Amino acid sequence: MFTKYKTLGMRAATAALIVGLAQGAMAETKLRMANWLPPVHHIQETFGQWIAEVEKATNGEVSIELMKAPLAPPPGQYDLVKNGAVDIAYSTAAFTPNQFALLQGVEIPFLFESAEAASAGAWQWYTDNGFDDMEFKDTKLLAVFTTAPFLLHARKPMTSLADLDGMKVRAGGVGIEILKRLGAAPVFIPPAGTTEAMERGTVDATQFPWEALAGFRLTELSSHHLEFPQGLYGTVFWVAMNKRSWDKLSPEAQAAIEGMGLSGSKMIGARWDAVEASGRQGAVDQGNTITTLSDADLAKVKDVSSFVQTDWEKMADDKGLNGSALIEELKSQIAANAQ
DSSP: OHHHHHHHHHHHHHHHHHHHHHHHHOOOOEEEEESSSSSTTTTHHHHHHHHHHHHTTTTTTTEEOOOOOOOOGGGGHHHHHHHSSSSSEEEGGGTTTTTTTTTGGOOOSSSSSHHHHHHHHHHHHHHHTTHHHHEEEEEEEEEEEEEEEEEEEEESOSSSSGGGOOOEEEEEETHHHHHHHHTTTEEEEOGGGGHHHHEEEEEEEEEEOOTHHHHOTTTTTTEEEEEEETTTOOOOOEEEEEEHHTSSHHHHHHHHTTTHHHHHHHHHHHHHHHHHHHHHHHHHTTEEEEEOOOOHHHHHHHHHTHHHHHHHHHHHHTSSSSSHHHHHHHHHHHHHHHH
């Protein structure tokens, strides 16, 4: 009799343990992701897809809310996630250049034409070299992606570099110094402020990929566009998670999200390429003037902008790294992902 009750008790305990483990496995961790780009920007849908992939990969353990209203301007996003005001945030390396000097190697001019190839190559290059442990030591890096390469969009005729002389151009990152050396008058304005600046005439032109015409309602405001063969350069973004939030996840969820580093970065880049084509078509449908930079002007831009790579390589050398070898490695990674 004692043995019978003992056996039944063990079975009940085992069943309770199984139920408890199942409930623990199904426990949902809800994360908040900061957001600062306009509601009409395609990144909203793109991040929706990325979030769905994270939730699927973690078997529902993780759910992510993409917030509606910004909690801080773009340069303040890293502090938000580092300090735990949000669980996940994204922004560009250019907004906090001292923090992400190595990541900005991805923004060297004429490095890529495809955001998908650049995003995948950038993730591999950056993480393979352990740069994420150096520059994101206070957070957990989840993805790296780039925009498509920039071109120029203007309110008035712009068909050559000569038209840039004295032109007020909204710019950011390395584009500020490049435009200055080309004779323009660059003005730093956060992306979200570009529409108002163009409407008011605060600037005559802006640097952006094609997709931004729809994202910032610029198709009608900028009737002239100047394209750079081989792409000028693109902005590199990061997506990072708060360390304490990361540590609360199960080992299985952590492994699943880490496994999405490359695929997630590539997916976001591929989405950027897709909307790039529709952005350009919108300008064509609007009857805007699109000009491709001449070979002579292109050679000048390459010469003028070469300082970006030179300066980055020196910075890397000063850190005890081999700057030129790292850039060649990055180029190889991007080229391999473009095939």
